[in-house]
Amino acid sequence: TGHSRSGISGARISVGETHVRFRQGRISWWALGALGQLSRAQDFESIYGTRPGSKAFGWTSTLYGELTPEPLPAAWIEAGIFASAEGIELENGAGPLAEPAVDRQTRAVRLGLLAKPVPNAVIKLAHQWRLESSSARPPGTSLDASGLDDDLWQFALGAVF
Secondary structure (H helix, E strand, O other), X not given: OEOOXXXXXXXXXXXXXXXXEEEEOOEEEEEEEEEEEEOOOOHXXXXXXXXXXXXEEXXXXXXXXXXXXXXXXXXXXXXXXXXXXXXXXXEEEOOOXXXXXXXXXXXXXXXXXXXXXXXXXXXEEEEEEEEEEEEOOOOOOOOOOOOOOOOEEEEEXXXXX
């Protein structure tokens, strides 16, 4: 997609992603990576009064082991344990105009249990730990880490229709 407002014509937003999935017996692994880029991001500052990021990259990878007996008895539900890792990198993220643009990076891992009471529904319970968080802000300025969760319990319900 692109913007055509005066002063920023030619700015383009592009997004790409890759999915990988592998299964061997009762072990599964899947990964997702996504990259978004905004060309001429610096042109937005004078028009909109804010500094959008020029690049965002994120990835997640999960390893899952099924714990239920095989073949699955009729009265049992599928259950397993999973471990996942994720990372987010934001280049030149938005900030107040008086502050320089900032790069941000965070990594987290998660360990949990999941159950599938029916084939198209899942219940997950997991614990997340943030591994690292960094910012390229100049010395003396602080990173707003309010959106970065550390040492967090998560409960999720999901369904596919």
